[in-house]
Amino acid sequence: MRNQELAKPGEYKVGDILAVSAAREVQDGEVVFAGTGLPMLAIMLAQRTTAPNACCVYEAGTVDGRPIHLPASVGDARCAYQAAICSGLFDVFSQLQRGVVDLAFLGGAEIDKYGNVNTTVIGNYLKPQIRLTGSGGNPDINSLARRTVFIMVQEKRRFTEACQYITSPGWRVRKFPSGEMAPKQEVYGKFFRGGPSAVITNMAVFRFDAVTGEMYLDTVHPGFTPEDVKNNCDFDLDISRVSGETVPPTYHELELLYKAIDAEGIFLA
């Protein structure tokens, strides 16, 4: 019998509610781009629960793999196990640009109220205080997928009014040559397909206003209040539209995560 009862606070960890909340963003039958880490847990959990026909694409070049051991990276040989296609970057990024990707999971060091994300530098780009990894595929995926979901750490310095460097485009982006901020639709023209649809952190789930493109608080994880979340945002977060508490993991989901998906304890220590 699958135990679909909800776990109580203290019976699950931060990583668990992140993975479960992210998994619930996947709709059955979708083509999903996933990066290394929690996104892998999310898509694999979704495939085992509510989205058995979702297809996972990893950016190093595997399509619809059926790993029996959790990959430690998108380039891992485990991604290719029982895959429909094992190709390379040209194949999967071309598919992305062609418009077949419904949903993608991404991360970042810093996010602003329009969902722009920075994974490149802290401080002035021309004289950085801290140099980070750089963009990777984050901006390409965020540009060209229909929906993206960001998994982030909730800290005041990470939820900022405006990113110090826009690595990845949100709902209001730079329009060059002038660099003034403009709606993403205006900059992308006929390539516009959507953008960030949710941000999931250790405290809450956020969504974006369809008109203004601004982030608002949707649900708060058990144990936190909307004010707690607002205090951990540097911008003036809209908490007037909170729809309730985030649904915690079920015992069945926890069992899948710890006994099947990440049995070795790679991302869920």
Place this chain on the structure above:
Amino acid sequence: MAKPSKKMSLTDAIQMIQDGDMLTFSGFTIWRRPMAAIYEIVRQQKKNLHLVEVNSGTHGEVLIGAGCVKIWESCWIGHELFGKLGGNLARKVMSGELIVEDYSHLHMLLRLTAGAMGVPYLPTAASLGTDIINPEYDILGRTGLRDGSDTRIPRAKYQFVNDTFYDMGTLLHVPAARPDVCIMLAQQVGEEGTVQIWGQKFSDEEAAKAANKLIVIAEEVVPEEYLRQEPERNLIPPYLVDAIVELPWAAHPTGCFGMYEADGAFIRDFYNETRTQEGFDAWAEKWIFGVNNHDEYLEKLGIRRLETLRSNSALKYSSKVKRGTR
């Protein structure tokens, strides 16, 4: 008449690389990087290299830490789970010792694809609206290197183009990249140079075909006839290959599909120990200068460590390595 052999020693192959050359590599982040060749480049103390790569990883960190690199054009550097950023690149870009030109993943892929196709640029809609295309952040331009004196460096970082075929709006043209040398690590190479790659091909085909010279580090050199029984599985024909070096475990500590796992503990130690230049120098003394060649490197690692990493022949990855906390 017998065809001249392209097989040579690692030392001879790396001597084909000149100071100031533009280089690119096979692989992806911590997978199938030609690490034995990277260590030999450091031993031969190459200088002012210009790396152009779809993404970087542990190999880039070694070259940059060793002071071999002047310019890095790419989109990402780190060690995945085993080191959250590129500590050596970060140190050298913050001190102004390294020129970094940021593109996105798809931009870099298309730059090498254009190079491989023999066209000067390709269009894309990726990463519009970001600071990657902020004209203020064209570092090679700011440094005065887009004046045409180095013919490998394009005169612009990118150009906007209006689509007049289908009215798709404003796209980017990204310039072709044509590296002097690609160093590729392959599982199997035929005696004449036919290259077979197992598992994900990453951006190997584009990197190899964009470059003017191709050095192939092969886990195994096999009879040419063997690879020609199933030509549909092969990636690169012999006429593109300039040097073949046969070296087992040559991607270590990065992983090699069907052969061995990435050595996460080794990469994590590298990341932790090389955050300072003194730390990097000590690490290099131990693992690069402290051994004379690849055989001595493998001996230093020890057979037990390597056997733990060896792939299960059915799964194509190791089933013995401990990866997590359970």
